[in-house]
Amino acid sequence: RPRLWLAANYTYYSGGETTLNGTPQHDRQDNSRGGFTLSFPVKRDQSVKLTWARGVSTRIGSNFDTMGMAWQWAWF
Secondary structure, three states: OOOOEEEEEEEEEEEOOOEEOOEEOOOOEEEEEEEEEEEEEEEOOEEEEEEEEEEEEOOOOOOOEEEEEEEEEOOO
16 A cells, blocks of 8 residues: 555664762663554544564663554645
């Protein structure tokens, strides 16, 4: 179908460190996430987008799954 698409996503983020009473905690983030995005048309100028992502590697912080849904409308 026209305007139907699927994408694989990968994100890597690094940096930041906390301190406690002026002492570095050596807890720099170094994490990555992977997931998928699917967009499919509903009408000529509208579509629904579904997303899902999961932690691939988590050094510091929480490992979690995310899901999302969006309604997209193009006016041009």
